[in-house]
Amino acid sequence: MASQDPIYSGMPASALGGEGWHKPWSGTNGGSCVEAKRLPDGSVALRQSTDPHGPALVYSRHEITTFLAGVKSGAADFLIA
Numbered sequence: 640m641a642s643q644d645p646i647y648s649g650m651p652a653s654a655l656g657g658e659g660w661h662k663p664w665s666g667t668n669g670g671s672c673v674e675a676k677r678l679p680d681g682s683v684a685l686r687q688s689t690d691p692h693g694p695a696l697v698y699s700r701h702e703i704t705t706f707l708a709g710v711k712s713g714a715a716d717f718l719i720a
Contacts, residue, residue: 646678646680646682646684646697647697648694648695648696648697648698649694649695649696650694650695650697651692651693651694651695652684652686652690652691652692652693652694652695653691653692654695655676655678655684655695657691659676659677660674660675660676660686660691661674661675661676662674662675662688663675671687671688671689672687672688673685673686673687673688674686674687674688674691676695678697680700681699681700682697682698682699682700682703683697683698683700683703684696684697684698685697685698
């Protein structure tokens with residue numbers, strides 16, 4: 640990806656390059672995991688591991704920090720209740 644190309648939520652994950660993607664957690668779901676990549680500006684991209692060329696969700700550093708703080712505090716527990 641060229642440095643002047645815009646980064647946006649919904650862009651093909653493959654446009655963000657193949658290096659640097661990590662599975663921050665993995666369960667017993669048959670390998671279907673979320674992968675995360677920290678981008679040069681501090682934002683974070685998320686993609687589905689089984690669809691590495693599919694869309695990436697891109698969150699600013701502030702958005703991902705707020706989300707993680709909420710998860711840690713239990714604010715997202717309703718998603719699995």
